Amino acid sequence: MHLLNKKEQVKGRVRLGIQAFAEALLIIPKAIAQNAGHDQYEYTTSMIPVGIDIATGEAMESKSLGIYDNYRVKKQLIHSSTSIATNLILVDEILRAGLSSLRPGGQ
Template sequence: MTSAGDDKFTFIEGVKNPHSCTVLIQGSTDHAIAQMKDAIKDGLRATQNCVEDEAIVPGAGAFEIAAHVHLEQFKRTVEGKPRLGVEIFAKALLVVPKTLLENSGLDVQDKLLRVLADRENKHRVVGVSVASGDPIDPAIEGIYDNFLVKKQMLGLAPVLAEQLLLVDEVIRAGKSMKSDGGMQG
């Protein structure tokens, strides 16, 4: 019998072939407990994806940075309008490292340019440090993303962009906003 606060718990340990476990969560508020539960579920889902995929990719925006650099090189081999599409898709991939930098309160443009230059000059896997914004090797830092998540991202991004382009009318607050700028009710 072990105490945790006012509650008493019985822990069964040393089971030779366990197939389940219980995670004890304590927090000062219901909100804090809910956040911990979400974090645990996210971690378990990421672990499940990793086991099922049998693959991971470098995190910290490294996948997106590498894909951006590759598409920028590929763009040189494409002519006409498709070239613009490749360029736009390459730029769109940088949203992930930009968001990491912005959420860290860092100078996004300055730090991103430094990271891209490091990637292009040293031809190595590079991600962004959320602490400093400097280039890092995510594998050394132990930062990885799920392969399945990146695969789904690459598959869904063009589909969502196409769907947005097909929108011919925006409905806002119960009113229709036509392209002529007038509102109709």
């Protein structure tokens, strides 16, 4: 949710990148809610910086229940996901360049 608020402060292509990245990060809680049998859209509209109780589908404060996520693991996960997505886009660009060179006229 922080990234969605941050995008309002920037302009141009950077804003689109921030929005796309923020939406990609929301896929995880949406999938958790859907896999638990709850409405993913209802959850994300009421989403606050807490967890989801998969038994009820309600937002809950993880800390009050003694649930702590490892910050380093989450940070590395986001970094790795971003790197993988960047590499996939790069490979796609390389493949497109290779295919265009096979066409007559190189276009």
